[in-house]
Each structure stands twice: as structure tokens, then as C-alpha cells.
Amino acid sequence: MAEAKVLSGAGLRGQVAGQTALSTVGQAGAGLTYRGYDVRDLAAGAEFEEVAYLLLYGELPSKAELADYKRKLKGLRDLPQALKEVLERIPRDAHPMDVMRTGCSVLGTLEPELTFDAQHDKTDRLLALFPAVMCYWYRFTHHGVRIDCSSDEDTIGGHFLHLLHGKKPSALHVKVMNVSLILYAEHEFNASTFTARVCASTLSDLYSCITAAIGSLRGPLHGGANEAAMELIERFQSPQEATAELLRMLERKDKIMGFGHAIYKESDPRNEVIKGWSKQLADEVGDKVLYPVSEAIDKTMWEQKRLFPNADFYHASAYHFMGIPTKLFTPIFVCSRLTGWAAHVFEQRANNRIIRPSAEYTGVEQRQFVPIEQR
Numbered sequence: 001m002a003e004a005k006v007l008s009g010a011g012l013r014g015q016v017a018g019q020t021a022l023s024t025v026g027q028a029g030a031g032l033t034y035r036g037y038d039v040r041d042l043a044a045g046a047e048f049e050e051v052a053y054l055l056l057y058g059e060l061p062s063k064a065e066l067a068d069y070k071r072k073l074k075g076l077r078d079l080p081q082a083l084k085e086v087l088e089r090i091p092r093d094a095h096p097m098d099v100m101r102t103g104c105s106v107l108g109t110l111e112p113e114l115t116f117d118a119q120h121d122k123t124d125r126l127l128a129l130f131p132a133v134m135c136y137w138y139r140f141t142h143h144g145v146r147i148d149c150s151s152d153e154d155t156i157g158g159h160f161l162h163l164l165h166g167k168k169p170s171a172l173h174v175k176v177m178n179v180s181l182i183l184y185a186e187h188e189f190n191a192s193t194f195t196a197r198v199c200a201s202t203l204s205d206l207y208s209c210i211t212a213a214i215g216s217l218r219g220p221l222h223g224g225a226n227e228a229a230m231e232l233i234e235r236f237q238s239p240q241e242a243t244a245e246l247l248r249m250l251e252r253k254d255k256i257m258g259f260g261h262a263i264y265k266e267s268d269p270r271n272e273v274i275k276g277w278s279k280q281l282a283d284e285v286g287d288k289v290l291y292p293v294s295e296a297i298d299k300t301m302w303e304q305k306r307l308f309p310n311a312d313f314y315h316a317s318a319y320h321f322m323g324i325p326t327k328l329f330t331p332i333f334v335c336s337r338l339t340g341w342a343a344h345v346f347e348q349r350a351n352n353r354i355i356r357p358s359a360e361y362t363g364v365e366q367r368q369f370v371p372i373e374q375r
């Protein structure tokens with residue numbers, strides 16, 4: 001059973017900054033729950049759309065509700081022409097997280113949230129269309145094709161893989177995407193969600209909250225770590241080489257991306273799930289390097305620092321084995337975490353007070369103003 005991490009010091013660590021009924025993180029017994037359900041049970045038995053519905057609408061759907069919800073989302077997948085034109089203008093070497101941020105913001109000008117009554121419909125639209133924002137830009141700028149943004153795929157994960165690769169994905173890959181989207185969906189007051197709530201607390205619109213959250217997720221200390229972890233593991237040809245270099249990196253006090261956590265102390269419950277799927281994908285593609293290298297880094301980090309892989313580390317190899325380009329790793333996180341962000345925005349709006357903490361002043365004492373001619 002994981003103990004709660006002892007929290008102190010900077011970064012607002014250990015401060016209760018509000019209330020939520022959406023998830024628990026790092027509590028004894030179950031490391032992560034969404035509205036009371038253990039994330040491992042959801043990842044094993046649910047579809048991502050069920051989890052999205054749970055977070056956004058409050059309860060797991062019945063079969064009929066899920067079928068209706070998936071039908072609704074399927075009908076909302078295509079991008080407005082004006083958004084496609086904007087995406088075509090974004091440079092090939094732009095970071096895809098900047099593309100997601102811009103795509104979200106532009107949609108906010110085309111289909112604005114005029115009243116908060118529209119918050120669920122606007123969220124469903126973003127949920128349905130985010131995979132196409134990423135894939136339309138990527139395929140246009142990298143392969144010169146204007147893809148059809150609708151597909152017959154039953155799930156968001158399958159739809160994303162279909163748009164990216166231009167063909168029907170395998171059942172295994174659809175399953176892993178589904179699990180991945182569930183694992184990334186919600187995580188209490190992490191940096192990007194807190195950003196969304198701060199924005200919501202000013203009574204701003206949903207698109208502003210989500211755009212701001214994407215900006216926070218982009219950094220390598222948060223969602224950007226899955227991409228940074230891939231850049232690390234692909235440097236090595238063998239576990240021995242990885243271990244030797246890791247020891248040098250730790251000696252230099254480098255941060256190893258994909259390890260450690262602000263709240264969890266001994267393990268991240270999402271890791272065991274995605275690690276298992278990464279192993280299965282490694283076997284499928286006959287990998288003899290990346291997965292053993294990942295395990296060697298994992299072992300060395302634990303032995304040397306007592307640091308464990310977080311949700312991001314084995315996501316890197318899992319996504320890679322499915323042929324997903326590294327720079328699209330963090331945008332996939334956006335497609336999932338949108339559900340948590342939006343649910344937090346709804347929660348903030350339902351019981352709002354503007355979030356405005358105080359600062360401890362550390363500057364100079366009050367002093368006399370000196371006119372510019374006398375300075």
C-alpha cells in the first residue's frame with residue numbers, strides 16, 4: 001500500500017488549493033481513482049468513451065447511453081474548413097503541442113462557447129475533433145496529403161490511429177490506445193488542470209481554459225516527459241550502454257524524464273498497466289532493444305535514487321511500437337486529459353470563487369521615487 005508522500009516547501013506542495021469530487025491521487029489503498037473507481041479496473045474493463053462519460057457526466061453510462069454518446073462523438077469528428085486552412089499554414093517544424101494549442105484557440109473563434117449551458121456540447125466537440133487537429137496538420141505538413149478527418153472507427157483511439165496511418169489499426173493497437181487514453185484522463189490538481197481551474201475561476205470560456213492547460217502540459221516536467229523519455233531511450237543500443245550512461249547522468253545530477261512524481265512516493269499506479277502493454281507490443285514487433293533498455297533504466301533509477309517510472313516512461317516505448325512519431329506523444333495526452341480538464345472546469349464553475357492566492361514579498365523596502373532627470 002502506497003503511503004502519502006511527505007510534502008513541503010515550494011511549488012505549493014502539500015497545500016490544499018480547493019476541493020474536487022473527480023479523482024484521488026496517492027491515497028492509501030488505491031493510487032488513483034476516478035469518481036471512486038480504481039483506474040486499473042477502468043483500464044482493464046472499460047472503454048475510454050465510458051471513462052470520458054464518467055468524468056464529464058458523473059456516472060458510468062448504461063449500454064444505451066454509451067452507444068448514444070459514441071454516435072454523438074462520431075458525428076463531431078470533422079474539422080471546419082477554416083480550421084483546416086489555419087492548420088495548413090502552421091510550419092512543418094512547429095511543435096505539435098503548439099498546433100493543438102492553436103487548433104483549440106481557433107475553434108474557440110469559430111464555434112465559441114456563448115453560455116456555460118453549452119459546456120458539455122463544446123467539450124464533446126473538442127473530444128471528437130482533437131485527433132483530427134493533430135493528424136490533419138501532421139499529414140499535410142509531413143506527407144503533403146489532405147486527409148479525410150472522419151473515419152468509421154468505433155473509438156477515439158482507433159480513429160486517431162486510422163487518421164495517422166491512413167488505414168484500419170489492429171485490434172491490439174486500438175486496445176492499447178484505449179488503455180492509454182484512460183490512464184491519462186484525469187489526475188486531480190496537476191499543473192495543467194490547476195491552470196484550467198485558475199482560468200475557469202475568472203469565468204472565462206472553455207476554449208481559453210483548455211488552451212491554457214495545453215500550454216502547461218507541454219513542458220517536460222509534466223506531459224512533455226513522454227516525448228523526452230523517448231529521446232532518452234532511443235539513444236542506447238543495449239541495456240549495458242543505457243546503465244553506464246545513466247550512472248553518468250545521475251552523477252551530473254541530470255533529471256531523468258519519465259521518473260519521479262510530485263505526489264506518488266513509491267510507484268505510479270498507471271505505470272504497471274502501460275508497462276505491461278508496452279511489453280506485449282515489444283513482443284509483437286520483435287523488439288530486442290528499446291524495451292530491455294527501458295527496463296535497465298527503470299532498474300538503475302530505483303537502485304540509485306529510489307525513483308520509479310511515472311505514467312510517461314513506458315508510454316514512450318508503447319507509442320513507438322505502434323508507429324506513432326515521437327513528437328505526437330504529448331498531443332495524445334491532450335486528447336485524453338481534455339476530459340479531466342473540462343470536468344474540473346465544470347466543477348469550478350459550479351462553485352466558483354476567483355482563485356487568487358497571496359505572495360510573500362521578498363523585494364526591497366518601500367523607498368522614495370527619484371525622477372528620471374535625477375537618476
Ligand SMILES: CC(=O)SCCNC(=O)CCNC(=O)[C@H](O)C(C)(C)COP(=O)(O)OP(=O)(O)OC[C@H]1O[C@@H](n2cnc3c(N)ncnc32)[C@H](O)[C@@H]1OP(=O)(O)O
Binds near residue numbers: 223260
Ligand atoms: C504525467 C506527468 O506529468 S508525470 C511527471 C512527468 N515529469 C517527469 O517525468 C519529469 C522528471 N521528473 C521530475 O522532474 C520530478 O520528479 C517531478 C517534476 C515529476 C516532481 O518534482 P518534485 O515533486 O519537485 O520532486 P521531488 O520533491 O520528489 O524530488 C526529490 C528529489 O529527487 C530528485 N528527482 C526527482 N525526479 C527526478 C528525476 N526524474 N531524475 C533525477 N532526479 C529526480 C529531485 O531533483 C530531488 O532531489 P534533491 O532533493 O537533491 O533536490
Ligand SMILES: O=C([O-])CC(=O)C(=O)O
Binds near residue numbers: 190191263
Ligand atoms: O499529477 C501530476 O503532478 C502529474 C501527473 O501525473 C498527471 O498530471 O497525470
